Amino acid sequence: MSTLDKSAxxxxxxxxxxxxxxxxxxxxxxxxxxxxxxxEHVKPGVRTKDLDxxxxxxxLDHGAIPAPLNYRGFKGSICTSLNxxxxxxxxGSRVLKEGDTIxxxxxxxxxxxxGDSSRMYPVGEISRKxxxxxxxxxxxxxxxxxxxxxxxxxxxxxxxxxxxxxSQNCSIVREFCGHGLGRRFHTQPNILHYGDPGxxxxxxxxxCFTIEPMVNLGRADVKVLGDxxxxxxxxxxxxAQFEHSIMVTDSGCEIFTKSPKxxxxxPYVTL
Numbered sequence: 001m002s003t004l005d006k007s008a009x010x011x012x013x014x015x016x017x018x019x020x021x022x023x024x025x026x027x028x029x030x031x032x033x034x035x036x037x038x039x040e041h042v043k044p045g046v047r048t049k050d051l052d053x054x055x056x057x058x059x060l061d062h063g064a065i066p067a068p069l070n071y072r073g074f075k076g077s078i079c080t081s082l083n084x085x086x087x088x089x090x091x092g093s094r095v096l097k098e099g100d101t102i103x104x105x106x107x108x109x110x111x112x113x114x115g116d117s118s119r120m121y122p123v124g125e126i127s128r129k130x131x132x133x134x135x136x137x138x139x140x141x142x143x144x145x146x147x148x149x150x151x152x153x154x155x156x157x158x159x160x161x162x163x164x165x166x167s168q169n170c171s172i173v174r175e176f177c178g179h180g181l182g183r184r185f186h187t188q189p190n191i192l193h194y195g196d197p198g199x200x201x202x203x204x205x206x207x208c209f210t211i212e213p214m215v216n217l218g219r220a221d222v223k224v225l226g227d228x229x230x231x232x233x234x235x236x237x238x239x240a241q242f243e244h245s246i247m248v249t250d251s252g253c254e255i256f257t258k259s260p261k262x263x264x265x266x267p268y269v270t271l
Contacts, residue, residue, distance in 0.1 A: 011183060020113075024247065025256055026115075027114055028117070029256070029260065031117050032258060032259050033260060036260065036261045038121070039270060042104075048082070048089070051104065055078045062110070065108070066078065067114055071185065073228075079105035080104060081102065083238060084232050085232050086176070086233060087176055100124075103121075103240065114181045114245075115257055116210050117243050120138075122266050129238065133238050133240045134265070136165060140165050140242075141244065149251060150250050156200075161194065161213045171219055172213060172216075175222055177190045193213040193214070207248040209246065210246070214240070215240050221234040245257045
């Protein structure tokens with residue numbers, strides 16, 4: 001029996017650093033592969049529940065479980081957040097149409113370890129303002145990742161993201177944040193996407209967490225709809241999000257959820 005065949009009920013401290021790293025790498029890669037798989041299916045006429053079904057089938061075919069399914073009552077295997085939906089969109093009968101943008105947020109549990117990532121997908125031809133927002137949001141994520149290293153702080157991450165977004169006349173959503181993960185879906189530290197350099201939680205080698213900025217073209221204000229999950233922009237402006245799972249290293253970080261096919265951001269060119 002391999003080390004990763006241990007019961008999912010075991011705590012993180014029951015694993016060696018090598019086992020932990022192997023588990024996070026495997027879960028992260030599988031999550032990235034699921035997002036890669038979905039690229040060709042995001043097109044006009046497809047329902048969000050069709051994308052959800054594909055993600056569920058992919059997970060089960062690879063010996064994994066979608067973490068969102070039945071999590072605190074959530075009804076989907078993934079989150080499908082369209083246009084002005086900031087996050088936590090519930091898959092359903094909504095049909096994608098030309099010009100939509102959608103964030104697909106996938107978290108897979110493989111051998112008890114969590115991989116968590118999201119990407120923006122254009123539906124056919126999209127507007128220039130939507131393209132610009134996607135580019136800005138991707139840059140926010142990468143600027144946040146760029147400051148991660150042993151000895152930095154969560155405030156350094158937030159400042160890098162906030163300062164760039166606001167320099168582009170966009171706003172950062174403050175109600176939602178990145179989070180630690182590993183054997184559990186959500187743990188400490190919280191990763192705010194705004195802040196001041198040198199503040200917050202110090203980063204140390206071996207920490208695993210997500211960075212997942214949500215950026216709005218309009219104001220930062222959001223509201224949660226009556227379903228208790230779907231968060232939307234109050235001014236109905238477009239919103240975008242990208243997310244990676246990472247681990248802090250002495251000199252920077254390791255990204256667990258990088259696409260094996262280099263499909264980390266649009267435009268997605270597949271062979």
